[in-house]
Amino acid sequence: MTDPVLALDDLRLTLAGGAGPVEVLRGISMQVGRGQSVGLVGPSGSGKSSLLMLMGGLERPTGGRISVLGRDLAAMDEDALARFRRDNMGIVFQSFHLIPTLTALENVALPLELAGAGDAMARARAELDAVGLGARTHHYPAEMSGGEQQRVALARAMAPRPAILLADEPTGNLDAANGAAIMDLIFALRDRHGATLVLVTHAPELAARCDRVVRMADGQLAPEEAPAEAATGADQ
């Protein structure tokens, strides 16, 4: 891997919990190459979401280094990080985080508008069609089910065709048929646009489709496994 998209070196995160500091991540080192898809699995509380936050530049590590697309995130200020995400990253949160005052369509269009795209609304509509929500464009988040919100969040993350997609359990709230359709969409992003994927998941089917599976436990990485064998134990 000559030119890794993500390079993590002894990454550490300690959070100040109510009952004293909690070591959430305890020395994570890994590299992800361009166009790779990585499945991140592990028991609840092992630190998967926290690691994703660090990769997105949403959290400041307490130790170690992280660089994305060759740039050191620690060297960037809030605005530079925002611009960097706008131009390179799509993020799907475990709890979706749609903007409650905006409709589904407006939520999806917003990152395109922030990037100055002229045809934001049309592209957003197409994106909602793709996740099967063409009929719900004018609904507010509070008026949609969890699964629907999740799909809007995914559409929002994918609409700008990011080079990197970070998704936290993107199919967690979906039935099998919808889940499979969404997985197809995600992998199409990689296949057609060469995006790099990091997917947190408890679903064996999703883990099995990834190039690599990384298992986390207690804030550390376990030795890597082949996707097929990891898939059997993914949903713990």
Next chain:
Amino acid sequence: MSALALRLAARELRGGLAGFRVFLLCLILGVGAIVAVGQVRAALQDGLAREGRVILGGDAELEFTYRHADAQERAWMEDRAAAVSQVTAFRSMARLPSGDAALARVKAVDAAWPLVGEAQFDPPMTVEAALSARDGVPGAAMERVLAERLELAPGDRFLLGDTEFEFRAVLLREPDSAGVGGFGSGFGPRLLVREAALAEAGLIGPGALYEVAYRLLLPGADLAAEKSAAETRFHDAGMRWRDARRASPGSERFLDRMATFLVLVGLAGLGVGGVGISAAVRAWMERKTATIAILRSLGASAGLVRAVFGLQIAAMTALGVTLGLALGAGLPLLAAPLLAPVLPFDLDFALDPRALAEGAVYGALVAALFALWPLARRLGVPAAALLRDIGPGARAWPGAGSVIAAGGLLGALAGAAAFFSARPMLALGTVAGVGVALALLWAVGAGLAVLARRAARGGLADGRPVLRTALAAVGGPRSEARAVVMALGLGLTVLAAIGQIDGGLRRAVATDLPARAPAYFVLDIQPDQLAPFSERLAGDPLVEKVQTAPMLRGVVTRLKGRPAREVAGDHWVVRGDRGVSYAAAPPPDTRIVAGEWWPEDYTGPAQASFAAAQAEELGLALGDTLSVNILGREIEATITSLREVDFSSAGLGFVLILNEAALRGAPHSAIATIYAPPEAEAGLLRDLTRAFPNITLIGVREAIGQVARALGQVAQASSLAAGVTLASGLVVLIGAAAAGEAQRAREAALLKVLGASRRTILASFALRAALMGAAAGVVAVALGLLAGWVVIDRLMEAEFRPALGPALWVVAGGAGANLAAGLVFALRPLAARPAGVLRAP
């Protein structure tokens, strides 16, 4: 159930008062302001009642105008009273031999003065020492301003009329300041002398304008009975009775009006606070959504949940009202030192139950009314809907019970306003006005939300993320528009209204007059002095114009053959005595608009020329008759002409002029107005007072200054009350900004995730604050102007001219404060990394 509700409510409140800070502050400020005003009013009233004898100068006072009591009248008084003291009051010029002169309100007293209370002098001395003759020269005491104006030191001499007096001491406190020549009797510093010394001064001749009062000591007497006895004895003798029960009706009225006005401002402030209370309760209910939903899903009845949250609101209201009462009771103690120097008695701030009740009732009603709505709207939502949307959003229309309760509370509020206020209609009007303003602001907020939504839907925001997010915050599902526009709008409205009223009052005196006003108003010119007076001024090149007219004082008693009060009600023309003049030919500058002036040598039945505008107001027409009582003589005249009279220019303006023959025989003096540039004033004063020692010159410039100063004091009191409103408004604003902080922090974090720079986010926050601030501001300017017009034009009957400048400043300031509050609370989330906010679900 109630025990369980109590237990659950107590458990909920264990978390502390953090969520109730805005609620409590709004309530404390509003209640405190109302109680403080009530306390001061009560203390002043108490003082007036307690010291009634002292400030009146006796148990009762019989006042005569332009005459002394005759021997029989005096004997009647001495017969009834344990002691009688005579006081004469008039205005005159205190002069120096050098020619310098200054207007003074002279009070001439006898040896019995003061019957009650004590006068204070600097240096300290007895009345006897201050006023009695020494080496044949009578003594005098005066207010410090007069002594300083004439540059007199104790021992120096000055003239009053033709008589020389020795200045002995500064008059520090005059006990009987409410008696004759006291409150409301006009401008000028007090000058105290012995009546006996005046005998030779030639100031109290026929036609002079003076009042004589006889103070009686009536120990143990029934004042009501004494009053009717006196009114029977002096029926038709022009006697005015006052007694210690209401020693100073004038200052009592003034006090009542002032207190009413201040309570109204306080009430409006409480209204502003109410909006804050409502917003605070809504925010609190939103945080409690999970609790409510879980209580409901665990099987708590709707009634139990209502009781749990109602009890918490009740507890907070009780706490806020109690603290407000404490604040209101404490504030006047701070104000006492400010009031002490201007009052003739000491204030005693006992807790006044009425003031406390007023504050408590208003506070409880306003808190209940404004808390009820958000409470009912949230509690009406089914548990499932609450769980689906934990956080703001789900609200239901309150049931019929809540609507009835709100109606009942509104009715109670109106009832309280009517009960507590000295002018119930005004109080009801204020409550209604606040209600209408809130409704209008609500509608404007709702309209703004609709507009924002339409604009976003219509594609206005496409490709403009700043506008998109700002419009969404204004028009989206959790729109702040109504709450912010109401809170900000009502606060700004009250401020704008006070600005208009204050500005209107000041302008009424300050800008209008001086351009056209005379330099001096001259009183007490004797008929034989008129010719030399005019001649002297005619020779002065600096004098631009002189107008003179004979003047008598008279009371309009009948109009069109019926009692004047019956025809005209409380119109100022029939209230008390008016200046009446006579003339053979129309005075210069007269504009006759109807009828004809009488021939110069007319001697037939009395004819009258009446001011046209006032005739119209009184329903008088040519040919109608009227009667005036002048010095006890009733004169009936027929109106034969109507004139245009400008009363605002401080020139000579008589409502009523009779033909010469009707009045020439009556003893009278003349008045004059002198128009001259300011640089001529000092010379004129010196000249005229030396030549005509008995005349009185009133400097119009100075008089206007005094009115302006008096109004300034009123304005100061009202800006104090406005300060309370402003403070409530700020608390509400900051509370609203703080309540929205979590939501904004979340939005800021998300926008950052999606690639928005801090500038973009800040711009979006600023834009929405500006949009809502502008909407609130526009409504506030309109409502403020309306309120100003109502108060100035309708209530005070003065000319209202909108002051757009100050109104816009108030609005810009308010909108700026809103913006600043919103941005300050946005800074923290903007600076932080988003993970902290986003990690929470």
